[in-house]
Amino acid sequence: MKLATVLAAIALTAATVEAGEITTQGDMFSECTYKFEGRLEPGDAGKVAELDTFGSAGASLCLNSPGGSLPEGIKMFDVIWSRQMHTRVLSGDICESACAIAWLGGGVTMGTAPARIPSRSIEPGALLGFHAPRLDLPEGGSYPAEQVEQAFRIALKSAEGLFDIKLTTQDSAGALNDFLYARILETPGDRMFHITTLAEALMSNVLVSAVRAPEKILTANLVHLCENAWLVQRGVDVTLDDAAHHLTLLRRGAVTGERVKYINAATWVVRMDVEQRSQYLCVIGDSDFGFYLQQARDFNTAPAYINGGAEPPTIRMGLQQVDSRQTVEQVWKEVEDGLGQALATVDMPHYALLDGATALADLPRR
Numbered sequence: 001m002k003l004a005t006v007l008a009a010i011a012l013t014a015a016t017v018e019a020g021e022i023t024t025q026g027d028m029f030s031e032c033t034y035k036f037e038g039r040l041e042p043g044d045a046g047k048v049a050e051l052d053t054f055g056s057a058g059a060s061l062c063l064n065s066p067g068g069s070l071p072e073g074i075k076m077f078d079v080i081w082s083r084q085m086h087t088r089v090l091s092g093d094i095c096e097s098a099c100a101i102a103w104l105g106g107g108v109t110m111g112t113a114p115a116r117i118p119s120r121s122i123e124p125g126a127l128l129g130f131h132a133p134r135l136d137l138p139e140g141g142s143y144p145a146e147q148v149e150q151a152f153r154i155a156l157k158s159a160e161g162l163f164d165i166k167l168t169t170q171d172s173a174g175a176l177n178d179f180l181y182a183r184i185l186e187t188p189g190d191r192m193f194h195i196t197t198l199a200e201a202l203m204s205n206v207l208v209s210a211v212r213a214p215e216k217i218l219t220a221n222l223v224h225l226c227e228n229a230w231l232v233q234r235g236v237d238v239t240l241d242d243a244a245h246h247l248t249l250l251r252r253g254a255v256t257g258e259r260v261k262y263i264n265a266a267t268w269v270v271r272m273d274v275e276q277r278s279q280y281l282c283v284i285g286d287s288d289f290g291f292y293l294q295q296a297r298d299f300n301t302a303p304a305y306i307n308g309g310a311e312p313p314t315i316r317m318g319l320q321q322v323d324s325r326q327t328v329e330q331v332w333k334e335v336e337d338g339l340g341q342a343l344a345t346v347d348m349p350h351y352a353l354l355d356g357a358t359a360l361a362d363l364p365r366r
Contacts, residue, residue, distance in 0.1 A: 020044050020065060028054045031305050032062035032088065040068030040098045045075035049083075058084035058108045058119075060308045067097025070133055074098075074161040080105030081168065081175065086309050088209070091125030096192060100130050104165060104175050108309065115171040121209040121310040124363045127194055128206065130180070133158045134189025179236040179243075180204040186241065198363070199243035199356035202232050202349075209310035212366035213296035213350040217289070219260050221353040225315065226270040226282035227251070228352040233319055233344060247356050255279065257328045263336045271331060274324045279331065281340060283318040291316075296350060300366050314347040 020038035027033060034051055036044070053059040061080065067073075080087060080102060087106030089095040095103050106120030122128050133155055162184065168175040176184075183204070187193040195206050214221060231246055240246050253273035261269050268289070272280040295313035304310070320340035322331055334340055351363060 020068070022047050022051070025062070028057045028059055028308050029305075030060065030308065032090070033059035033308065035062040035064065036099075037064045040065060040072045040076065040102070042069060042072050044068075044072055045079050045102075048076055049079045051083075051085075053084045056084060056109070058086060058308055060086040060088055060305065061106075062088045062090055062093070063095040063099050063103055064089070064093035065095055065099035067099055070098045070101065070158045071161070072098065073101040074158070074165065076102035077105040077165060077175070081107065081170075084108045086119040086121070088120070088310070089122040089126040089128055091123040091210070094127040094129070095122075096127065096129035097131060100128055101162070101165065103128065107170075107173060109171075116173045118173050118175075118205070118207070119309050121207040122195065122201075122360075123210045124208065124360050124365060126360075129192040129194045130184045131187040131189055131192050132185050133162070174205075177203075177205050177235070180206075182236050182238065183242070196360055197243060197356065198351060198354060198358045198360065199228070199231060199247050201360060202228050202352060202356065203236070203243045203246065207310055207312070207349070208351060208360060208363065209312070210304045210366055211312070211351045212364040213299050213313050214353050215293065215296050215300070217353060222260050222268060222270050222282075222284070224355050225284075225317070225348060225353050226272050228356050229282055229317060229319060229346055229348050230272055230280060231356060232348070233346060244357065261332050263332055267335070269332065269335050271328070277324050278321040279324045279326065281320045281322065281331070281335065283320055283335060283340070284315065288316045292350070299350070304366065313350040315350065315352070316345065316347050318345050319343045 019041050020036055022034055022036050025032040025035050036048070048061065051059060051061070085106060086108065087103045089103065103120055107116050107118045109116050166176045166181050183193045195201050195204055201208050227247065227250055230250060231243070237246060237249070240249065250273060253275065255271045255274060259271045263269055266286050268284045270282040272282060274280075292313055292315045299313050320335070320342055322334050322340050326334065354363070
């Protein structure tokens with residue numbers, strides 16, 4: 001068996017499809033400035049490097065590919081990461097395997113004090129899928145030991161490339177967080193981990209675009225928002241194999257009794273769960289809600305992609321903890337008096353107001 005046949009087995013691909021092609025779809029303000037469709041093959045990263053990204057304005061690269069060469073996907077990630085480029089998967093399209101690795105590179109540098117902001121998104125109805133590299137030799141073949149060894153080393157080099165992506169950060173913006181990295185490594189090469197639920201998207205730091213922003217907020221929405229914020233804040237638990245189990249564990253520890261309270265005529269407080277001797281809370285000010293609602297109304301009537309980027313409304317909240325032995329009334333009083341221990345301030349996307357178990361395909365489109 002020739003070495004080329006052995007090496008081909010380490011490519012990440014879902015099917016035999018036509019070689020990739022890049023077409024121009026619009027300008028810097030379009031949903032897709034460019035679109036890559038087909039299988040990733042050597043040389044495709046170079047094609048992306050030649051695209052005009054309009055200086056600091058940035059360009060949008062839409063992706064529709066079942067995969068291909070993992071080494072080329074890693075090269076394409078490097079190219080995209082170093083450019084002003086949004087990456088996007090539209091409803092009805094797929095981006096799997098090597099394509100999904102390239103997609104991770106999306107981001108732009110913005111602001112008067114320039115800072116990198118991740119800008120990679122999928123729409124409801126899109127499929128984004130990951131799995132680990134593999135060395136998959138056809139059954140019944142006979143391979144010289146030195147060829148298998150060389151192929152194995154190349155496969156390890158691909159795994160090293162994934163680890164390098166995991167370490168890639170700029171201005172505190174990381175390319176690949178712990179939760180998604182763990183999912184990639186634990187998913188065999190003949191299977192696929194798809195981002196299919198709201199909780200998976202949030203925990204994987206995958207932005208979901210073109211989702212209508214809620215303009216009416218109920219008590220249940222506040223509980224969902226708090227759940228989703230704590231899912232993201234706590235990150236990956238290596239003993240749990242998916243976002244659904246993380247969400248189940250969080251709900252299993254949920255406090256009993258009154259969970260949502262409006263205090264000081266200015267602040268909403270949500271009681272979350274108890275761990276050891278701490279009770280966890282979310283605190284949201286009226287001013288933050290007011291700012292969000294204005295954003296939501298504007299977002300629902302504006303183009304889906306402003307200046308080529310997906311810019312959803314966000315809700316800012318504080319995450320706090322108090323002693324788990326306190327009664328409900330004592331919790332409200334402690335927060336009212338400003339005595340809760342502040343842990344973090346987070347900004348959550350508007351769709352975090354919805355149940356984390358919601359399938360992305362079922363999210364309301366704008």
